[in-house]
Amino acid sequence: MMGKGAINHNTRAFNAKNVDPERSIYNVQFCNTSIKKVYHELFDEALERYNAKQKRSNRKIDNYYEKIRQSKQEKLFHEVILQIGNKDDMNSKSKEGELAKEILIDYMQDFQKRNPNLYVFSAHLHMDEETPHIHIDFVPFIRNSKRGLDTRVSLKGALAEQGFKGGTRGATEWNQWMESEKQELSKVMERYDVQWKHLGTHNKHLSVLDFEKQERQKEVAQLEQTLSDNKVELNNILYQQIMAEEKTEQIRKEGEVIRQEVSELSAESDWLKEQTEILSEDKEKLLSENENLESQQKKLQREINKMVQSKETMERNIHTYDEDEKWQLPEPGTLMSAKAYRDKKALPLVQKLKELVKNLTLKCIQLTEQVKKLTVKVDRQQNQISRLTDKAMEQNDMIERLQEKVSDLGHLERYFGKERVQAIVEQSKTIEQAERAEKRPKRAYDMGR
Structure with missing residues (x-):
């Protein structure tokens, strides 16, 4: 059959x-x-x-x-x-x-x-x-x-x-x-x-034989039932496998996010170290520049004091001109003519006063120009001091932010373990180096040489 x-x-x-x-x-x-x-x-x-x-x-x-x-x-x-x-x-x-x-x-x-x-x-x-x-x-x-x-x-x-x-x-x-x-x-x-x-x-x-047919039908029915049970079990296994794969994929993605965050923190940490060194150098430079500005200010102050002293001296000299006999026009003699008085007394005094006025005028002009220059220099130094002060404040803010990043990295190390974080950082660096190596243009060599 x-x-x-x-x-x-x-x-x-x-x-x-x-x-x-x-x-x-x-x-x-x-x-x-x-x-x-x-x-x-x-x-x-x-x-x-x-x-x-x-x-x-x-x-x-x-x-x-x-x-x-x-x-x-x-x-x-x-x-x-x-x-x-x-x-x-x-x-x-x-x-x-x-x-x-x-x-x-x-x-x-x-x-x-x-x-x-x-x-x-x-x-x-x-x-x-x-x-x-x-x-x-x-x-x-x-x-x-x-x-x-x-x-x-x-x-x-x-x-x-x-x-x-x-x-x-x-x-x-x-x-x-x-x-x-x-x-x-x-x-x-x-x-x-x-x-x-x-x-x-x-x-x-x-x-x-009909008997053989019946037995085969029973066997086929039994086999089909077994296959059906196996299919149900297989579907359960496949479902569990799918769920496990989804869970694995989720863990992989979370791990990738953590790896990315650690990589970013690692990069920021390296950047923080570099910025800290730069800020330290800038701080030393600012301190040196401040010392120079203070020294220049003291020097300007001394020059201003000298100018004040010159002014006071000139004022005292003016009083001397008012009171000293040699700067006074004498009374004419009894028998001295007007021409003789003019030539011998008035004109010499006037000539002497003219020379004095010229010298005083020149001195005043020089002092005025010097005051202008010193004023401009003082203003410029004040502006420089203001800029340096602002820069110092910005650097202080930067240091605070860097310290927060360092603190975040510390939290991450305490949560995941310092060794694991370090391993992820090293792995991230290796990947970045490989990516940079791939992006680096390859040199073409002449194989025939």
């Missing part, structure tokens, strides 16, 4: 209720090859030739196995089940059952030779059930096809190439082939003096 094909049942990957596990050692495995491997061996070259001819990418076939698995016209493989007798006359535990086993082994020897278009990848003879029987699983294929792959899956085509042409509804390629295989089995049975007992109809014969 034709079976649905349950490879796991055939290989005893699981045991159904009607299986006696203690007798499984008497089973016979003729072959057991992965069906996917069979598809690669049979169809890969044909698939490559087919895809090479396609001009449109959507007509290419990525996986021939998956294409047939999803096909509604063809099956991945077919199975035939052959059995001699029943549990009453050919029981597996009896001598007749052992005879049936020998007949089936003999029958199987030439199966592949008789059927070159049916690639047998799994064949098992079971002695751990009530009646000995054999499962033969095969992939039907044809060569030199004019449609699709030149070597492709086709049950009807495979049987046709072996000489079984479809006729009436009851005489299909499959029915003709099955009848032929029954005859082959009958010939083997005759060699062992076992006769084929027809049970009233031409189609109901020793290899077709």
Whole structure:
């Protein structure tokens, strides 16, 4: 009979209720090859030739196995089940059952030779059930096809190439082939003096048992339930895996944020150190400049004091001019004429006063210019002192902000651990160096020199 094909049942990957596990050692495995491997061996070259001819990418076939698995016209493989007798006359535990086993082994020897278009990848003879029987699983294929792959899956085509042409509804390629295989089995049975007992109809014969069908259906149902349970468990595992991956991704992102923050803090820390050194140098420079300005101010103050003293001296001299006799115009003599008084007394005094006035005027002009210059210099120094004071205040603010950054880095080290933070900093520096190295233009060397 034709079976649905349950490879796991055939290989005893699981045991159904009607299986006696203690007798499984008497089973016979003729072959057991992965069906996917069979598809690669049979169809890969044909698939490559087919895809090479396609001009449109959507007509290419990525996986021939998956294409047939999803096909509604063809099956991945077919199975035939052959059995001699029943549990009453050919029981597996009896001598007749052992005879049936020998007949089936003999029958199987030439199966592949008789059927070159049916690639047998799994064949098992079971002695751990009530009646000995054999499962033969095969992939039907044809060569030199004019449609699709030149070597492709086709049950009807495979049987046709072996000489079984479809006729009436009851005489299909499959029915003709099955009848032929029954005859082959009958010939083997005759060699062992076992006769084929027809049970009233031409189609109901020793290899077709309702009992076997029922048992296979039960096994398939059990397998489907197991698969369903496994799918549920697999879905749970996949869900847990997805959740774990999401959690891992979240942790990775958080770690990346922390690494970025530590990297920024590390960079700021290095910058803080540089700025602290610069500010220290600026502070020393400001102190030196302040000392110079104070010295200049003291010097200006001394010069101003000198000017004040000069003014006081000049004022005292003015009083002297008012009171001293030599700066007074004398009274004319009794017999002195006006001309003589003018020439001898008045004109010399006037000339002397003119010289004095010139000197005093020149001195006043010089003092005035000097005062202007000193005033401008004092204003300029006052402005410079004001700028330096503002800069010192800005630097103090900068130092306070830098100290806050250093404090933040300290908090981070206390929270994550100094070693971990340092490791992240080193890793960040390594990454930054690598990025800079990648951005650095590469030199082209003349290999021919």
